Amino acid sequence: MGASEFRRLFRETTFHPVNGGGVVYHRKARRLFALNDAAAFVWLGLRDGKVPAALIVDLRETFGVDGTVAELWVGQAISDFKVIGDVAVSPSPEWPHQDKAEVGARGVDYQLLGQTLRIDAGVSTLKSIDSLLGGMRRQNSGTPDIAVEITDEVDTCQVHFHQNVFGIATRDRIVPEMERFVYEEMVPRVRHFLAFHAALMQCGDIGVLFAAPSGSGKSTLSAVLSSRGWRYRSDEMALLDRELGWRGVPLPPCIKSDNYSRIEKWHPSLRDVSEHIRYGRKVKYLPVQAEGNAADVTIVVFPRLGEAEAAGLTAIDPLAALTQLLSLCVYVPLGFTESDVTRLLLWHERTRYFELAVADPSEAAVALEDLCMNARGW
Structure with missing residues (x-):
């Protein structure tokens, strides 16, 4: 990594000391990385403008290691920092909001993760889904936070969410499909x-x-x-x-x-x-x-x-x-x-x-x- 790449990396991250090292938070990528004491030492040195050669000398004096070990530590730390710098930046999702007119009154309500999920599906499909969510059934009241409709085809079920098809599954796969829905659509809303x-x-x-x-x-x-x-x-x-x-x-x-x-x-x-x-x-x-x-x-x-x-x-x-x-x-x-x-x-x-x-x-x-x-x- 060159000096300009390090400057960009330090602009996009924050460093937080902890016993035995530190934690780096990459704000744009929303990722956390732990550094041991030597890597944290190198990170802070580079952030303050020191060059690797000077850090090798500092590591020798601070940690009481020989030059070969200090050089190895600096090289490994810089290699790890490149991984942090190259981490993919995920686009910020726009949270979908359903209009009251879209939701309707049909379906069964489940309460989990502080959200009300309304599922509109056939009786047999709802009975299967209860093996996953049955303990969270609630009496319907008002407008739910999230609503899905499951339509039964000849051999498959389609999960419709926010005017899109979230997933298509055979009947013996519809419950795991709803499990996936909880992890992919409900957890990120918390x-x-x-x-x-x-x-x-x-x-x-x-x-x-x-x-x-x-x-x-x-x-x-x-x-x-x-x-x-x-x-x-x-x-x-x-x-x-x-x-x-x-x-x-x-x-x-x-x-x-x-x-x-x-x-x-x-x-x-x-x-x-x-x-x-x-x-x-x-x-x-x-x-x-x-x-x-x-x-x-x-x-x-x-x-x-x-x-x-x-x-x-x-x-x-x-x-x-x-x-x-x-x-x-x-x-x-x-x-x-x-x-x-x-x-x-x-x-x-x-x-x-x-x-x-x-x-x-x-x-x-x-x-x-x-x-x-x-x-x-x-």
Whole structure:
């Protein structure tokens, strides 16, 4: 990167110090990046106009490393900064507003994420959708925030939203299609939230965030913990608000067919639940009621369920954990500002992070309950 590119990058970003390094917020791209202490040192030096050669000398003196290591650190940091500078800038979406005349009075209302969703569909389609949203049904009143119409064709259903076709699906795929609608159309409308790939559960008064990409066992953990009395909030996406409260996207856990028999040990009711096709795989939505109020999260766990040589929970470095958590941030909304980064870091400073490596979900549950019990004395 040349000097002009660095100047542009520094104009488009803000730097926020944190123990062990710092966080860079790219305002135009609405992306967050964590830097370790050496990278943060280089960032601030370049921002102040120092050249790489001078920074190598400064790193040697400040961190007590030899010239080769200092040169490597500067080179790696500049390479990482290029990634930040090259990040794609997403266009700011215009929020669609429906006219009262467009909505009509037909359909069933569901309340989630502080919004009323009205779905106008046939009786059998609504019955299927209730496997996903049934716990959020409300009596119709007034004009909804969002309205969709699902029309039945010979073999398929069409989801109409804001005068457009949002999606077309066969009948066994319409419920996952509505799940996609919630994530793509409703979550972005929640102002001043960060959205993460994470399950959210609560043990007593302690909120626990399970941060991991899809396929990491979040739904399995959510199912076994809910069977042991934990309060379920979400198995796939969690939202952090400006008041540092965490809310889940309150959809039921999605259980894949190869996991039915395992989950049925803890939730026998899964046997009687209808099956759907989600991204080419057979799934069921576990009938567990999600809570929608905010939780105070002070523990973040990165699960790695599967065959594990060393089972148990391991505390991990906070900055490394923050880097991992930010990589799982899937949405930064319009209205997110530098002050919201400060709020995020205030939450981070009082949070503890752990990795979970347990082959047996029941063992994981016991280890997590011990962790929460110990956390009350922190």
